[in-house]
Amino acid sequence: MADSSDSDGTSRYKIGKGIDRYSLNGMGRELEEYWVDDGRDSYSLRELAEYFNKEMLRSALAGTAQHRLSGDIETIYLALTDEDVSRDEQTHVQKTLERDGVDVEQLQRDFVTHQAVYTYLTKGRGVEKRTETGDRIESARQTINGLRGRLIAVVETTLSNLTETGTLTLGSFDIFVNNHVHCTDCGVHKNLSNLLDDGGCECTSDHRVLTRQSWSVRSCMFDHR
Numbered sequence: 001m002a003d004s005s006d007s008d009g010t011s012r013y014k015i016g017k018g019i020d021r022y023s024l025n026g027m028g029r030e031l032e033e034y035w036v037d038d039g040r041d042s043y044s045l046r047e048l049a050e051y052f053n054k055e056m057l058r059s060a061l062a063g064t065a066q067h068r069l070s071g072d073i074e075t076i077y078l079a080l081t082d083e084d085v086s087r088d089e090q091t092h093v094q095k096t097l098e099r100d101g102v103d104v105e106q107l108q109r110d111f112v113t114h115q116a117v118y119t120y121l122t123k124g125r126g127v128e129k130r131t132e133t134g135d136r137i138e139s140a141r142q143t144i145n146g147l148r149g150r151l152i153a154v155v156e157t158t159l160s161n162l163t164e165t166g167t168l169t170l171g172s173f174d175i176f177v178n179n180h181v182h183c184t185d186c187g188v189h190k191n192l193s194n195l196l197d198d199g200g201c202e203c204t205s206d207h208r209v210l211t212r213q214s215w216s217v218r219s220c221m222f223d224h225r
Helices: 014-021 027-036 045-061 065-081 087-099 104-110 114-124 133-164 192-198 205-210
Strands: 174-183 189-191 215-224
Touching (some): 014 027, 045 065, 133 192, 189 192
């Protein structure tokens, strides 16, 4: 099935545009099947977003000198998207790709989030998830991400105002908010997003029923110049 504006009318969505731009024919149906699968092979929306982004990257590299690195897509993708990667490494990868004719800025603009996947599948393709657990997880994730975004906006506005009034000396800055959850029963310490993706910690179902699981959430926020 060719997923384009001529065949399914979904090119107005960000993923539909990506399918057209990078010639990822059949990708819409593939994303749909991976999401609605009720078995162990079912993908979360976050996993689907990363999968789609990597396929766009793979397509962008085709025909360039970097196509030989197709087996190292993960490393290149992390360099373009992971905030923990050093600026020097990011710059090196970006310039290398640009020299080979890859429009890195366009590619990064085309990268999608799990929310874009959800909108494309539910509104663009009319897909309904047959299981409720995934929907509740994604709803919780969207709620948390919304609060995180508002927190970042408040901090950014506050710091900018303090800087403009001369109360605070601060150059160009970025704000990062990282939430981690620590289960004091099994000792697992996870990034909140990973905890949601993994379905929880390492406590067994029986253990959760018999005891009230204790846990703590820590938020780490810092500015990077």
